[in-house]
Amino acid sequence: MEVPILHEVGLIPIIYAFGGVLTPLIRLFADKRKVYSIYSLVIALVTTWLSFRVFEYVIKYKVIVYPFGGWPPPLGIVYTVDFLNAVYGLIATVLFLIVSVYNLWYFNVVADPSWLTALLLLNMAGVTGCIYTGDIFNFFVMLEVLAISSYALVAYFKKRRWALEASLSYAFIGALATSFFFFGAVFLYAGYGTLNIADIAAKTHGVDTSTLSLLSGRCIDTQCFGNIVSASATAIALMLWALTFEAGIFPNNYWLPSAYTEAPSPASAVFAGIVDKVGTYGVLRMFITMFSPYASIAMFSILGIPFRDLVLYILSILGFVTAFLGAIIMAVQNDVKRLLSYSTMMHIGIIFMSMACLTSATNLDVRVIALTGILFHSLTHALGESMLFLGLGALATIANSRRIDSIRGYGRVYPVLSTSITIGILSLIGVAPLGGFFSKYTLFLAMIGTGMWVYAISLIVVSGISIIGYIKVLYTLYMLKPMKEVKKINLAIVDIICALVAITLIVVGIAYAQGYLFDMFKMGSKDVVLIEGIQKYINTVDQVSKLIIGIKP
Numbered sequence: 383m384e385v386p387i388l389h390e391v392g393l394i395p396i397i398y399a400f401g402g403v404l405t406p407l408i409r410l411f412a413d414k415r416k417v418y419s420i421y422s423l424v425i426a427l428v429t430t431w432l433s434f435r436v437f438e439y440v441i442k443y444k445v446i447v448y449p450f451g452g453w454p455p456p457l458g459i460v461y462t463v464d465f466l467n468a469v470y471g472l473i474a475t476v477l478f479l480i481v482s483v484y485n486l487w488y489f490n491v492v493a494d495p496s497w498l499t500a501l502l503l504l505n506m507a508g509v510t511g512c513i514y515t516g517d518i519f520n521f522f523v524m525l526e527v528l529a530i531s532s533y534a535l536v537a538y539f540k541k542r543r544w545a546l547e548a549s550l551s552y553a554f555i556g557a558l559a560t561s562f563f564f565f566g567a568v569f570l571y572a573g574y575g576t577l578n579i580a581d582i583a584a585k586t587h588g589v590d591t592s593t594l595s596l597l598s599g600r601c602i603d604t605q606c607f608g609n610i611v612s613a614s615a616t617a618i619a620l621m622l623w624a625l626t627f628e629a630g631i632f633p634n635n636y637w638l639p640s641a642y643t644e645a646p647s648p649a650s651a652v653f654a655g656i657v658d659k660v661g662t663y664g665v666l667r668m669f670i671t672m673f674s675p676y677a678s679i680a681m682f683s684i685l686g687i688p689f690r691d692l693v694l695y696i697l698s699i700l701g702f703v704t705a706f707l708g709a710i711i712m713a714v715q716n717d718v719k720r721l722l723s724y725s726t727m728m729h730i731g732i733i734f735m736s737m738a739c740l741t742s743a744t745n746l747d748v749r750v751i752a753l754t755g756i757l758f759h760s761l762t763h764a765l766g767e768s769m770l771f772l773g774l775g776a777l778a779t780i781a782n783s784r785r786i787d788s789i790r791g792y793g794r795v796y797p798v799l800s801t802s803i804t805i806g807i808l809s810l811i812g813v814a815p816l817g818g819f820f821s822k823y824t825l826f827l828a829m830i831g832t833g834m835w836v837y838a839i840s841l842i843v844v845s846g847i848s849i850i851g852y853i854k855v856l857y858t859l860y861m862l863k864p865m866k867e868v869k870k871i872n873l874a875i876v877d878i879i880c881a882l883v884a885i886t887l888i889v890v891g892i893a894y895a896q897g898y899l900f901d902m903f904k905m906g907s908k909d910v911v912l913i914e915g916i917q918k919y920i921n922t923v924d925q926v927s928k929l930i931i932g933i934k935p
Contacts, residue, residue, distance in 0.1 A: 573613025701734025
């Protein structure tokens with residue numbers, strides 16, 4: 383059996399981390415704004431290329447692995463990548479590349495680009511570390527890197543009172559949430575004697591492994607190192623607090639609008655595009671790989687409903703509430719970045735509404751369609767929402783105000799940028815043939831296939847309510863005259879990057895409709911959801927461990 387070990391996957395978070403740590407040293411040689419933006423852009427290009435390599439290998443081998451330091455899993459940290467995290471990793475690196483190009487302009491208008499560069503790179507180290515890791519404790523460590531850098535990014539404009547207040551609010555509840563995640567990891571280790579995701583999945587699914595079980599122990603019924611039923615239930619409850627907090631799901635999302643609003647526009651774009659998806663990814667990994675419907679450990683009944691399914695139903699209800707709150711509140715916003723923050727909340731709510739389609743009561747084909755829709759909507763939302771934060775953030779910077787009224791008439795002054803913003807808004811609303819229409823349509827089909835007509839209709843209603851907020855922005859841009867004469871500023875770089883994102887939304891929508899992207903996403907999702915896919919995930923890690931032990935007895 384060929385063991386697909388790919389070293390490139392381990393380089394991505396390391397490059398971001400070292401890039402962030404070394405940024406202050408640039409001051410010793412060339413403390414110029416362009417140096418920071420080019421430095422960030424070079425790192426973004428390298429990591430994007432590496433993530434494409436990872437994605438290419440996942441398509442070929444289904445699962446790839448990188449053991450850090452040559453230590454055999456589960457004793458050492460291992461990065462394990464299948465289609466699920468290959469997609470999220472690619473979204474993250476491509477989004478950061480977009481932001482880095484935007485920063486060629488933004489660093490000319492921000493006070494101190496050096497620390498902003500360092501914090502963005504460290505934030506991406508945390509993001510990609512969480513996405514690619516195959517170890518729960520390493521997920522916790524990278525979650526802390528992500529969280530701490532996020533708190534600093536929110537407080538970046540430290541002279542603004544509301545920025546400091548938003549950062550403190552974010553940090554207080556974030557510290558509590560990550561502590562809960564740590565305690566959840568403790569319970570997992572107490573029960574399973576391991577924190578390796580593949581090893582835990584092997585034990586929950588009763589898959590016999592030759593090497594993983596040799597190093598972490600074997601299970602007898604529900605007894606491994608400890609009782610894994612009670613350990614699993616407790617860990618799920620604790621860890622979900624942190625994951626739903628990071629995703630921005632009600633009631634753990636009161637911090638989100640202020641944090642996304644007060645952060646610099648590049649940081650807001652990263653937050654809305656991928657940081658909130660880290661929580662989504664964590665939930666998916668937990669309930670698709672570790673505690674799938676094929677694993678009896680999490681399928682004990684509560685009120686006649688399997689525990690795993692009950693949790694997913696609760697998450698879908700919270701997503702339902704989050705989506706409606708986001709859509710309704712964004713309709714009355716006057717701050718353009720706060721409006722986009724609630725828009726982000728709404729779309730994450732829609733994704734979590736779809737979690738109910740992943741229960742054991744749902745047939746396999748519908749579960750595959752649901753995951754396909756979740757992954758594709760994660761992509762279209764990341765592109766559309768991030769582009770709006772960048773484009774509208776640029777206009778707000780020029781106007782020196784975030785009030786929607788302050789950009790009235792700017793659609794005529796900056797036609798290229800405003801056209802891109804319009805396409806992004808139409809995609810988020812769900813207008814064909816843009817990508818956002820087909821991602822929502824796929825989720826709608828999954829809800830119909832599950833018989834959840836209330837959710838399916840709610841998806842349409844929520845999208846309809848959100849139009850009020852989006853149209854307010856478009857009406858102000860195009861229909862109102864400027865309150866004063868607008869001096870046009872050169873936004874060529876912003877025009878180009880936002881136009882490219884807008885074109886991408888059109889292209890991915892058409893490609894999805896033609897079946898090219900749909901087939902790839904569906905096949906990849908099927909590989910993740912099938913029991914054979916879970917076994918492949920487990921066995922690949924097991925083979926790597928066996929290979930390492932064979933080389934180093």
